[in-house]
Every structure is written in C-alpha cells, then in structure tokens.
Amino acid sequence: MADDRWLDRVTDVLQEPVRLDPSFDERVMAAIGEGLPDAVTPLRPRYRPLLVSPLGGFALAAAVLTGILVGRSWLAPVIEPAPTSVTAVQAVPPSAVQFVIVVPGAESVSLVGDFNDWNRTATPMRRAPGDGVWSVSIPLTEGRYRYAFLVDGGRWVTDPSAPRALDDDFGPPNSVVTVGAS
Numbered sequence: 001m002a003d004d005r006w007l008d009r010v011t012d013v014l015q016e017p018v019r020l021d022p023s024f025d026e027r028v029m030a031a032i033g034e035g036l037p038d039a040v041t042p043l044r045p046r047y048r049p050l051l052v053s054p055l056g057g058f059a060l061a062a063a064v065l066t067g068i069l070v071g072r073s074w075l076a077p078v079i080e081p082a083p084t085s086v087t088a089v090q091a092v093p094p095s096a097v098q099f100v101i102v103v104p105g106a107e108s109v110s111l112v113g114d115f116n117d118w119n120r121t122a123t124p125m126r127r128a129p130g131d132g133v134w135s136v137s138i139p140l141t142e143g144r145y146r147y148a149f150l151v152d153g154g155r156w157v158t159d160p161s162a163p164r165a166l167d168d169d170f171g172p173p174n175s176v177v178t179v180g181a182s
Helices: 002-015 024-034 054-075
Strands: 089-091 096-102 109-113 133-139 143-151 155-157 175-179
Touching: 096 143, 109 133
Parallel strands: none
Antiparallel strands: 089 096, 096 133, 109 143, 143 155, 143 175
16 A cells, blocks of 8 residues: 555656756757867758648548558458258247257267357257257257257267357357347
8 A cells, every 4th residue: 555655656756747948959959069060050850841742642542541441341240141041940939949950870969059158068969769860958048159069979060050150269160049139
C-alpha cells in the first residue's frame, strides 16, 4: 500500500508539464552558431509543402480504400451457411436433440462435443440391432454446438449429414448443430 502511494506521487510528478523559458530556443541556437565558422550558418528546419499530382492523389485514395475493404473482410465474422437438410440431427421433443450415425462393425460410439466438455465417456450411443445405426438423444438449450463421434475409443468422425464447424482451432474437424432460433 505504501509502495502504491510512492508510485502515485512519482507518476504525478512525471505527468506535470515542463515549462521552458521562451528564450531557451534562441539561446541554444545562438550557442550552436557561436561554435561554427563564419561560412556556416546555424541549421534551421525548413518545411516544404507536400505536393501531390492528381494521379498520385487518386492512387493514394485507392490504396486507402483497398486497405479499408481488405481490413473489413479480415475482421468480418465468419457466417456459416444454414444446412438445407440435416437427416442425422433432428429435434425429438422440444428440449431433446437426437444424434444418429451409421457405423457398421463398430464396437462402441460416443458423442463428444462442447456440450459435454468433449468427454469421451459422458455420452455413449446405443446401437440398433443388426444394422450399425447408433443414436442418442440429449437435452440441449438454444444455441450453436460443435460435436463429433468417437468410434471404438480412438477414431474421430464428423457427422456426414451435418455442416462442418469452421472454427476447429487446430484440432480435428467437427460438425455443428444449431438448436432453436438462430
């Protein structure tokens, strides 16, 4: 606490404006001029106006406009297209979403996603007898969710009937489902 007050006092002193004698510049320039030979005069800054031709002005304006447009496209949010038909993901009751995948010959399939913290054992899927269809229904609130299927504990599979998530953050690809109004 005492150190903070000391730091505040130092900061206040450093932020005070510096007041110089109005004749300071003249005295410095005179001192510089005294040590120079007679043929050399003290250097004084010269200011020249910047002249731009009409063509140069047009090129500068075009460059600025291009920079603005390119910057806006890089900063614009990525908007994923809405799926036209999703057969593997459908609403069962209003709060439950059913996930379905066909994986013939699989011993186990789990649903992993941001809704279950990508936990490999949290949402095991059930196999329908004989045909390799695996499904599970889970309650989800309104929102956008990334998910994938984990086959036999090690193979990551995206949902072939759902759009791919565009923000996979260097990890394996994922699918995306939007629940409710978007």
